[in-house]
Amino acid sequence: MCLAVPARIIELEGDRAVVDAMGNRWKAKTTLLPEAKLGDVVLVHAGFAISTVDEEEAKKTWELFAEIENFENTSNKISG
Amino acid sequence: MATEPERILLAHGGGGQLQNQLIRERILPKLRNDVLSELGDSAHLELSSSAICFTTDSYVVKPLFFRGGDIGKLAVCGTVNDLAVSGSRPVALSLALIIEEGFETRLLDAILQSISDAARQNRVSIVTGDTKTVDHGSADGIFINTAGIGIKLPNVALGLSRIDVGDKILINGTIGDHGMTIVSQREGISFESPLASDCAGLAELTCTLFESVRGIRFMRDPTRGGLAATLNEIVEGSRRSVEIEEKEIPVRPTVQAAADMLGFDVLNAANEGKFVAVVSPDAAPECLKICRGHPLGKEATVIGEVVEMRDVPLVELRTKIGGRRIVQMPYGRELPRIC
Amino acid sequence: MLDRVAQAQHTIEEACRGLDRQITVMEVCGTHTVSIFRSGIRSILPDKLKLLSGPGCPVCVTDQGYIDTMMQLADREDCLIATYGDMIRVPGSDGSLETRASRGNVKVVLSSEDALQLARDNPNKTVVFIAVGFETTTPATAVVVQEAAREGIENFCILSNHKLVIPAIRALLGGMNDRIDAFLCPGHVSVIIGSGAFTEIVRDYRRPCVVAGFEPLQILEGLAEICRQLAAGTAQVKSMYKAVVTEQGNTAAQRIVAECFEPVDGYWRGVGKIAKSTLALKEQYRQFDAFQRFGLEDKPGKEVPGCRCGEVLCGLIDPIQCPLFGTRCTPQKPIGPCMVSSEGTCAAWFKYGRRK
Numbered sequence: 001m002c003l004a005v006p007a008r009i010i011e012l013e014g015d016r017a018v019v020d021a022m023g024n025r026w027k028a029k030t031t032l033l034p035e036a037k038l039g040d041v042v043l044v045h046a047g048f049a050i051s052t053v054d055e056e057e058a059k060k061t062w063e064l065f066a067e068i069e070n071f072e073n074t075s076n077k078i079s080g
Numbered sequence: 081m082a083t084e085p086e087r088i089l090l091a092h093g094g095g096g097q098l099q100n101q102l103i104r105e106r107i108l109p110k111l112r113n114d115v116l117s118e119l120g121d122s123a124h125l126e127l128s129s130s131a132i133c134f135t136t137d138s139y140v141v142k143p144l145f146f147r148g149g150d151i152g153k154l155a156v157c158g159t160v161n162d163l164a165v166s167g168s169r170p171v172a173l174s175l176a177l178i179i180e181e182g183f184e185t186r187l188l189d190a191i192l193q194s195i196s197d198a199a200r201q202n203r204v205s206i207v208t209g210d211t212k213t214v215d216h217g218s219a220d221g222i223f224i225n226t227a228g229i230g231i232k233l234p235n236v237a238l239g240l241s242r243i244d245v246g247d248k249i250l251i252n253g254t255i256g257d258h259g260m261t262i263v264s265q266r267e268g269i270s271f272e273s274p275l276a277s278d279c280a281g282l283a284e285l286t287c288t289l290f291e292s293v294r295g296i297r298f299m300r301d302p303t304r305g306g307l308a309a310t311l312n313e314i315v316e317g318s319r320r321s322v323e324i325e326e327k328e329i330p331v332r333p334t335v336q337a338a339a340d341m342l343g344f345d346v347l348n349a350a351n352e353g354k355f356v357a358v359v360s361p362d363a364a365p366e367c368l369k370i371c372r373g374h375p376l377g378k379e380a381t382v383i384g385e386v387v388e389m390r391d392v393p394l395v396e397l398r399t400k401i402g403g404r405r406i407v408q409m410p411y412g413r414e415l416p417r418i419c
Numbered sequence: 420m421l422d423r424v425a426q427a428q429h430t431i432e433e434a435c436r437g438l439d440r441q442i443t444v445m446e447v448c449g450t451h452t453v454s455i456f457r458s459g460i461r462s463i464l465p466d467k468l469k470l471l472s473g474p475g476c477p478v479c480v481t482d483q484g485y486i487d488t489m490m491q492l493a494d495r496e497d498c499l500i501a502t503y504g505d506m507i508r509v510p511g512s513d514g515s516l517e518t519r520a521s522r523g524n525v526k527v528v529l530s531s532e533d534a535l536q537l538a539r540d541n542p543n544k545t546v547v548f549i550a551v552g553f554e555t556t557t558p559a560t561a562v563v564v565q566e567a568a569r570e571g572i573e574n575f576c577i578l579s580n581h582k583l584v585i586p587a588i589r590a591l592l593g594g595m596n597d598r599i600d601a602f603l604c605p606g607h608v609s610v611i612i613g614s615g616a617f618t619e620i621v622r623d624y625r626r627p628c629v630v631a632g633f634e635p636l637q638i639l640e641g642l643a644e645i646c647r648q649l650a651a652g653t654a655q656v657k658s659m660y661k662a663v664v665t666e667q668g669n670t671a672a673q674r675i676v677a678e679c680f681e682p683v684d685g686y687w688r689g690v691g692k693i694a695k696s697t698l699a700l701k702e703q704y705r706q707f708d709a710f711q712r713f714g715l716e717d718k719p720g721k722e723v724p725g726c727r728c729g730e731v732l733c734g735l736i737d738p739i740q741c742p743l744f745g746t747r748c749t750p751q752k753p754i755g756p757c758m759v760s761s762e763g764t765c766a767a768w769f770k771y772g773r774r775k
Contacts, residue, residue, distance in 0.1 A: 269529065405459040405462070418556060419762050
């Protein structure tokens with residue numbers, strides 16, 4: 001019962017963040033994750049970051065995460 | 081102090097002076113062609129063949145302007161594409177505008193420019209038209225209807241009944257771009273995104289295909305309802321089943337990520353620059369080659385094939401992990417979910 | 420990836436062969452239900468491994484009485500209903516929010532924050548936020564309740580129906596369906612409550628509890644771990660979703676929820692009353708409770724005769740065993756909650772594969 005997607009925090013002011021998922025930028029709040037920092041990859045559910053993503057662990061089992069990494073490393077991030 | 085923008089009045093649809101002014105000063109200059117300039121009650125056309133295709137569509141998209149296009153471009157390309165996938169060369173379009181009182185004229189100008197550009201790019205003429213105005217609140221800004229005529233290409237016989245077991249299913253590129261772009265710019269959901277609609281006229285590509293390759297059985301453009309709806313229509317109409325390979329379906333990562341965040345299914349998302357083609361196994365390689373050599377087909381790929389129907393016609397998907405599941409006809413409206 | 424799929428399949432097959440009986444695994448998360456169907460996992464599992472969907476779909480287990488209350492509020496001129504998209508199509512005794520949407524007072528929101536903003540932007544209306552969901556979603560509601568309290572936003576309230584997973588599992592194993600051998604535990608609920616929360620299930624009922632993510636490979640590897648444990652005769656909590664799930668969970672979220680809510684007995688549609696399974700606002704936040712504000716009672720509604728959703732929700736029957744399935748009850752014309760929700764077991768069966 002929980003659609004949640006990993007995304008990277010690209011802006012952070014107080015508990016108001018902007019996160020990036022494959023180029024899409026969403027507003028999210030970090031109220032539930034006070035330790036979140038700029039640059040962290042977090043899991044976002046219903047507009048809230050609910051967990052940081054351990055990138056090493058994620059790479060082992062999470063295909064979606066691997067795709068995020070690949071995407072961020074390409075020069076052509078605009079999907080065109 | 082900002083000046084009040086110029087707006088459409090009810091009288092602009094009243095058949096009198098204001099309407100004439102609108103047509104002559106705003107519409108005609110952009111869509112200029114000999115037939116339209118006659119401003120007759122109907123367009124007189126001399127066609128090279130009496131075998132024609134004729135289609136109509138209405139456009140009510142919201143928002144009116146989106147990355148990659150607007151309602152005007154959509155109105156031309158959508159109808160051009162219906163003619164294109166029917167195996168014809170589009171030649172002429174009618175254009176009916178229903179404009180809400182209060183609609184800003186600069187927006188109308190922009191839409192007319194898009195229509196003009198799209199018509200030119202797709203080598204069609206707007207030969208006849210109509211303009212009406214409605215009360216404020218009745219039309220979401222503007223509604224557009226276009227009807228189109230295309231000349232049937234010789235030696236092209238398309239039909240669901242021509243589809244046979246073993247035929248390949250081909251798509252000319254990524255799915256979900258238009259649908260997810262519209263969602264990203266819709267009020268209440270909007271998020272910043274580099275996503276753009278794939279809105280484009282396909283006639284040049286489809287005509288090349290039809291003229292070069294024998295064995296194209298059927299074609300359709302997967303607009304509302306997406307690939308899922310089109311594949312279901314194909315199995316219902318042909319009384320066959322279809323097996324699709326999930327890993328072959330081209331999807332941009334940004335489109336998939338947007339769908340994931342909202343809980344949408346990319347298979348149900350609209351496409352405005354894509355066609356699904358069912359072709360004989362022999363024709364598939366040539367079709368792919370032609371598509372990939374064209375700007376609108378660079379990511380063309382075979383996504384599946386036609387198989388024998390068991391008890392009911394089904395669209396079956398072989399998933400990335402080798403499992404199987406059914407793809408059903410979508411409900412008709414995607415809503416963002418948290419679950 | 421395919422080699423890991425094959426490996427997981429192999430582990431599962433070996434375990435099933437060794438055990439020589441039917442293995443029943445239940446997942447209690449609507450998102451798991453959908454992921455399992457969408458990935459076609461059932462079609463690559465041995466027949467001996469039976470996957471059941473439990474009462475993990477918050478829309479499905481939302482009582483008919485709550486839905487009718489929601490409609491009552493939607494019909495009021497002075498209310499704006501803010502809801503996640505999941506609830507829009509759920510039918511009450513008289514239409515759904517979708518059929519009322521044309522009046523313009525039903526807004527789909529992506530976040531509870533959007534609902535609160537709606538209240539700020541519409542001071543002349545009372546915004547009622549439809550607060551459904553399990554532990555993953557509850558913290559989002561708690562945050563805005565506290566925000567509303569701090570800012571003194573009076574035209575905001577919540578119609579609370581947040582539910583808890585562990586009491587549901589206990590109710591199942593305690594009598595409603597004790598033929599479940601193991602649980603595939605919800606990955607994102609576990610992000611909040613921690614994988615350690617399932618220790619009590621292992622301790623009291625000796626069932627393996629494996630926390631898994633939602634990708635097909637993650638689910639398969641979760642099932643493989645379950646089968647491995649069953650074959651070895653052990654029962655442990657194991658997390659296969661360590662990238663985001665810790666043993667203690669998100670303590671900040673847990674704290675905020677505990678400040679706002681307390682567990683009370685609740686009605687689960689089709690299932691009945693489960694003790695301490697629903698969350699109600701605590702005294703100091705009760706002014707944000709829509710039931711109290713509008714003088715409404717939270718009482719169970721009437722069930723539709725012939726509907727066997729309760730048995731489906733407990734995993735006692737498959738949808739295909741319900742006489743209404745696919746005939747009188749379809750996603751277009753749903754009768755029971757399992758068909759209404761896009762995550763409902765019956766809806767998933769209907770959409771992704773009627774046969775298996």
